[in-house]
Amino acid sequence: MAFYRSHVLVSVDPECVKRGAHQIIDALNDELVAQGLIDEIQVLETSRIGDPVLFGPDIIVYPEGVHYACLSPDDIPYLVEEHFLKGRIVEKFRAQEKKIVDEELGAPKAKEVRVVLRNCGVIDPNNIEDYIAEDGYMALAKVLSDMTPEQVIDEVTRSGLRGRGGAGFLTGRKWQFCRNSQADMKYIVCNADEGDPGAFMNRRVLESDPHSVIEGMIIAAYAIGARQGYIYCRAEYPLAVKTLNIAIKQAREFGFLGENILGTGFSFDLEVRQGAGAFVCGEETALMASIEGRRGEPRPRPPFPAVSGLWGKPTNINNVETYANVPQIILKGADWFASMGTEKSKGTKTFALAGDVKHTGLIEVPLGITLREIVYDVGGGIKDDKGFKAIQTGGPMGGCLPAEFLDLPVDYESLTQAGSIMGSGGMVVMDEETCMVDIARFFMEFTQEESCGKCTPCRIGTRRLLEILTRICEGKGEDGDIERLEELCDQIRTASLCGLGQGAPNPVASTLKYFRHEYEAHIYEKRCPAKVCRALITYEIVPETCTGCTVCARNCPVNAITGERRQPHKIDPDICVRCGICMQVCNFNAIVIN
Amino acid sequence: MSNEQPNGKNILEIVRHAVEVHGKTREELIPILQEINRQYGFIPSQGLEEVARLLQIPKSQVFSVATFYHMLNVKEMGRHIILFCESAPCHVVGGREVWRRLKQELKIDAGETTPDKKWSLVTVSCLGVCGVGPVIVIDEDMYGNVTPEMIPDILARYN
Ligand SMILES: Cc1cc2nc3c(=O)[nH]c(=O)nc-3n(C[C@H](O)[C@H](O)[C@H](O)COP(=O)(O)O)c2cc1C
Ligand code: SF4
Ligand code: SF4
Ligand code: SF4
Ligand code: FES
Numbered sequence: 001m002a003f004y005r006s007h008v009l010v011s012v013d014p015e016c017v018k019r020g021a022h023q024i025i026d027a028l029n030d031e032l033v034a035q036g037l038i039d040e041i042q043v044l045e046t047s048r049i050g051d052p053v054l055f056g057p058d059i060i061v062y063p064e065g066v067h068y069a070c071l072s073p074d075d076i077p078y079l080v081e082e083h084f085l086k087g088r089i090v091e092k093f094r095a096q097e098k099k100i101v102d103e104e105l106g107a108p109k110a111k112e113v114r115v116v117l118r119n120c121g122v123i124d125p126n127n128i129e130d131y132i133a134e135d136g137y138m139a140l141a142k143v144l145s146d147m148t149p150e151q152v153i154d155e156v157t158r159s160g161l162r163g164r165g166g167a168g169f170l171t172g173r174k175w176q177f178c179r180n181s182q183a184d185m186k187y188i189v190c191n192a193d194e195g196d197p198g199a200f201m202n203r204r205v206l207e208s209d210p211h212s213v214i215e216g217m218i219i220a221a222y223a224i225g226a227r228q229g230y231i232y233c234r235a236e237y238p239l240a241v242k243t244l245n246i247a248i249k250q251a252r253e254f255g256f257l258g259e260n261i262l263g264t265g266f267s268f269d270l271e272v273r274q275g276a277g278a279f280v281c282g283e284e285t286a287l288m289a290s291i292e293g294r295r296g297e298p299r300p301r302p303p304f305p306a307v308s309g310l311w312g313k314p315t316n317i318n319n320v321e322t323y324a325n326v327p328q329i330i331l332k333g334a335d336w337f338a339s340m341g342t343e344k345s346k347g348t349k350t351f352a353l354a355g356d357v358k359h360t361g362l363i364e365v366p367l368g369i370t371l372r373e374i375v376y377d378v379g380g381g382i383k384d385d386k387g388f389k390a391i392q393t394g395g396p397m398g399g400c401l402p403a404e405f406l407d408l409p410v411d412y413e414s415l416t417q418a419g420s421i422m423g424s425g426g427m428v429v430m431d432e433e434t435c436m437v438d439i440a441r442f443f444m445e446f447t448q449e450e451s452c453g454k455c456t457p458c459r460i461g462t463r464r465l466l467e468i469l470t471r472i473c474e475g476k477g478e479d480g481d482i483e484r485l486e487e488l489c490d491q492i493r494t495a496s497l498c499g500l501g502q503g504a505p506n507p508v509a510s511t512l513k514y515f516r517h518e519y520e521a522h523i524y525e526k527r528c529p530a531k532v533c534r535a536l537i538t539y540e541i542v543p544e545t546c547t548g549c550t551v552c553a554r555n556c557p558v559n560a561i562t563g564e565r566r567q568p569h570k571i572d573p574d575i576c577v578r579c580g581i582c583m584q585v586c587n588f589n590a591i592v593i594n
Numbered sequence: 595m596s597n598e599q600p601n602g603k604n605i606l607e608i609v610r611h612a613v614e615v616h617g618k619t620r621e622e623l624i625p626i627l628q629e630i631n632r633q634y635g636f637i638p639s640q641g642l643e644e645v646a647r648l649l650q651i652p653k654s655q656v657f658s659v660a661t662f663y664h665m666l667n668v669k670e671m672g673r674h675i676i677l678f679c680e681s682a683p684c685h686v687v688g689g690r691e692v693w694r695r696l697k698q699e700l701k702i703d704a705g706e707t708t709p710d711k712k713w714s715l716v717t718v719s720c721l722g723v724c725g726v727g728p729v730i731v732i733d734e735d736m737y738g739n740v741t742p743e744m745i746p747d748i749l750a751r752y753n
Contacts, residue, residue: 014726018738197681197720235628235665236721276624276663279719293623294655295662354683354724392682428682442685446719452662557698579698580691584742 004042006084007062009124012045012239014361015052020073024057027073031080041084045239046125046207055095062124069095109363110377113340115348116201116324117364120208125243128250131211137256139327143219144264147330152223153179156326158334160346165191165282165319166394166423166499168345168412171326174316177306178224181314188221188229188268189291189310189317193275193282195234196395197446199426201350202320204362206233206240209324210247214270216323218256219330221268224316229268232287234275244272279396279450283498284317286452297452298498319424321350341367345411349425355392356383356431365410372406375429387432390515392439394423396446397503399510400436419510421503435532436515437522441469443507451500458501461492465508475535477523485512531593534578538594543568545590552582552591608633609644618649623659627666636667664718672707672714674752676700677731681720684727688741692728695742699749712752 008028012021025043032038052058055069066089068079075093082088108114123130131137143152157172178186190213194202205213217229233241248270251257259267273291280286281296288310290296309315325347329337338346345367351374354360358380365374371391375381382388390400393410399420401408408414412422430439448462465488468481489505489512496502512519521527528536541552541561546568553561553569560576563569571582571591583591612629616622626645630637637660646653660666678693697703700713707714723729726738730748737748 014723014738017723017736018726022735195719198683198724199720200724236718274625274628276628277665277718278663290624291621293620293659295659297662352724354727355686360683360724396682426683428686430686434686439682439686442682446681450719579694581695581742584691 004040006041007126008041008043009046009060009062009126010043011052011056011058013052013056016056016058019052019056021057023073024059024071024076027076028059028080031076032084034077035080035085037080037084044126058095060124062127067095068093109359109380111366111369111373112364112378113348113366114364115328115340116205116212116321116350117209117362118328119212120204123209125208125210126246128211128247128254131209132254135331136211136327137215137254139330140215140218140256141262143222143330144262144266149179149223149225152219152330155334156223156329159329159337160334160341160344161322161325161329161337162345162412163319164321164325164349164424166421168422171318171322174306174318175220175223177304178226178314178316181307183314185228185311185313186224186226187310187313187315188217188224188226189284189288189305189315190217190229190231190320190323191282191284191287191317192231192233192237192240192320193287194237194320194424195279195282195450196424196426198354198428199352199395199424201352201362201425203237203240205320205324205350206237207243210240210244211251212324212327213320214244214247214251214257216326217270218261218268219326220316220318220323222266224314226316227268229270230273230291230310231270232273232275232281232291235277236275241272241274248272278452279446280452280498280500283500286498287317288315295452297454298500300497321425342409342411344413349410349422351425351427353379353427353429355428356386356434357381357429358383367411368409370407370409371401374410374427375406379429382429382431384431388429389432389434390430390436390439392420392428392430392507393426394421394503394506395426396443396450397421397499397506398423398426399506400430400439400514401510402514404514419513420506433530433532435473435528435530436511436518437469437472437528438530438532440508440511441466441473444469444504447500447504451504455495455497455501457492457495458497458504461488461496461501462504464488465492465505469508472519472522473528473533473535475522475526475533477519479523481523482512482516482519537578538573539571539576539578539580539582540592540594541569541571542590542592545588547588547590549587551585551587555581555585557581603634605630605634605638605641606644609641609648613645613648620649620651623649623651623656624663627656627660627663631666636670638670639668642668670707670711672711674712674733675714675716677716677718677721678704679719679721679724679727679729679731680717681724683720683724684729687727689728691742692730692740692745695745696730699745713749 010025028043058069060067082090153172153175161171162168275281278296281290283298286296286298305315341347348364348366350364363378390402392400415422444466448466451458453459489509492505521529531537548566558577560572561569612626616626642656646656702715704717728740730737
């Protein structure tokens with residue numbers, strides 16, 4: 001392996017990317033090449049370093065740990081020359097130290113509580129000593145020296161921790177099942193497939209605090225008696241894979257992984273496995289098939305993985321966030337953890353807040369918080385102060401909830417009862433300009449494509465649903481379509497083999513339930529109330545506003561627009577293909593949708 | 595994802611090397627295929643056959659695994675691969691218009707390659723950067739907050 005005297009970590013937080021983080025990386029590499037330093041100094045991507053809004057794009061230079069902020073590519077030649085050639089810290093680019101401590105990952109917003117994300121942005125993920133300085137691996141030491149496996153399981157069970165990957169099964173109980181299975185070999189698997197669109201909580205943890213996941217897995221391995229573990233990480237997350245591999249290597253060097261861990265006679269090792277882009281591989285039995293080198297197709301359960309998992313051996317599989325909670329539970333105790341959350345849903349949960357909300361991004365909140373608090377207090381409300389229409393939780397197998405549910409407490413049971421699910425934590429906020437039929441169609445397109453095809457109700461059923469929804473969006477909806485959709489939803493839900501098929505109807509069923517009038521408007525009035533579905537809208541030019549600048553006419557791909565210079569223009573609806581280009585190019589907002 | 599011209603590279607050598615690095619066991623099949631895909635841009639049937647022979651797995655099974663995963667290509671791809679995020683968060687913040695414009699500019703549909711083999715257009719699910727959606731990735735460059743008007747400029751950066 002090459003040896004570098006210095007590492008430059010560039011934050012590729014979305015906000016930093018937006019502000020040019022990748023241009024900074026390019027400029028750095030170019031300049032390092034130009035100065036002949038490229039073999040000595042390595043440029044790496046990392047997730048958030050400080051507050052991207054204040055600092056982005058920003059970098060940290062190790063080993064000194066100097067944090068430079070608000071960089072532009074033009075600053076780079078000077079910075080490289082001063083810092084790396086002459087060894088002088090460039091004060092004018094330096095981030096205000098105090099602010100970094102106060103505002104890492106953006107200071108927690110109102111109502112946020114950081115347990116899983118506590119180290120993100122605070123420690124260097126590539127330096128195990130940083131993690132150790134934050135009490136890292138203390139829980140492992142405590143477990144190995146003072147606790148029996150039964151005591152560990154008891155502590156985790158009493159904490160009330162439930163799986164964060166979707167189903168919400170009690171983690172301690174799952175471990176107990178696996179512990180009870182007799183076998184010569186047992187496995188531990190971490191599900192880091194995070195396929196849900198819009199969800200990137202697990203990615204942040206893996207990239208910023210990989211050791212908390214590794215430590216949680218080692219503790220789980222001790223509790224159930226496993227010797228080997230796998231982290232199945234999606235290949236779309238190359239930085240997470242890299243960070244994990246570095247972390248595993250360091251953990252081995254420090255004696256936390258491998259033979260005879262901390263001299264206690266307990267042995268356990270870990271390997272990263274990469275997915276290859278198949279959503280269904282997040283389902284646990286499919287995931288295990290994929291690790292074994294087969295097509296990632298689910299199989300019926302039972303037998304459950306705890307009895308017969310990888311290569312037929314007892315296997316415990318948990319989500320990234322589930323494992324990341326474990327060291328804290330051991331250190332601070334089950335009662336501390338159980339003091340957060342609701343009666344049946346304890347602790348905190350990370351969510352990826354996306355869509356039409358002011359502050360998108362990761363949040364961590366105590367369970368039991370209401371949707372309203374999430375959207376308005378944490379998320380800052382709807383973008384451009386438009387109206388709230390719906391919130392979609394739980395990813396493609398989740399549901400869309402309307403405003404009446406804003407005061408619903410977010411916990412496993414309440415969400416399920418309302419027709420959605422917790423899922424892994426994606427939350428998409430939609431404003432009044434969203435067409436719910438289009439959204440349902442859209443989710444169905446996703447599940448249809450991702451269905452592994454093994455069972456008919458899911459393979460054919462989702463395609464039928466998609467066909468009907470597409471027809472409705474195209475203005476060809478017919479009387480009886482709503483009933484057909486409902487019937488199909490029921491059939492797919494009850495007859496599918498795995499969670500994908502069982503959950504696939506949720507987006508359709510929930511929108512049918514709460515936004516039925518929109519379906520009716522599409523079908524019976526051939527109208528898209530949100531003005532989204534192309535076949536049901538027309539573009540028109542408001543003569544009073546049009547200045548006759550001719551820009552639209554010149555950009556229309558089908559020449560549907562006519563008009564004299566400086567005279568109001570007109571769109572011929574029979575020629576117009578509703579591409580929307582004219583509306584984008586008109587500088588005078590003279591084009592409207594009807 | 596590599597987009598180097600396959601010519602000049604010997605597929606059999608790439609396969610043998612990948613098998614050597616990962617080892618000849620069934621559980622390494624997917625990592626091996628990924629490696630070949632990365633090196634060669636796609637996995638031609640000759641490559642699949644060689645993998646089957648070396649790992650002693652029936653050919654049909656190697657083919658079936660290779661076609662199951664989205665990230666493994668069994669067809670030749672264009673020089674530049676455009677990944678378009680088609681997941682909901684990107685969709686609701688304007689992904690649909692971007693997608694239309696992309697298809698219009700390239701005159702191909704999802705999963706297709708332009709006749710001059712310059713572009714392949716691939717849809718992917720969430721890339722985990724939804725905060726800056728709509729998102730497209732060209733080769734290894736990520737573009738966030740993309741609007742339809744930006745598409746021609748972005749495409750023009752590649753030759
Ligand atoms: C189609 C499908 C996709 C899934 N994707 C994920 C995923 O990306 N990450 C995850 O942790 N669990 C996912 N799950 C749930 C897993 O099957 C499993 O329940 C979970 O990993 C168990 O971990 P937990 O007990 O810690 O939640 C998925 C389930 C289904 C049916
Ligand atoms: S429900 Fe769908 S994804 Fe699951 S096994 Fe059946 S076809 Fe495959
Ligand atoms: S671009 Fe707008 S202002 Fe100009 S001619 Fe068209 S509609 Fe009128
Ligand atoms: S929507 Fe497209 S096709 Fe219709 S008038 Fe505008 S530019 Fe022309
Ligand atoms: S939804 Fe597009 S990057 Fe996540």
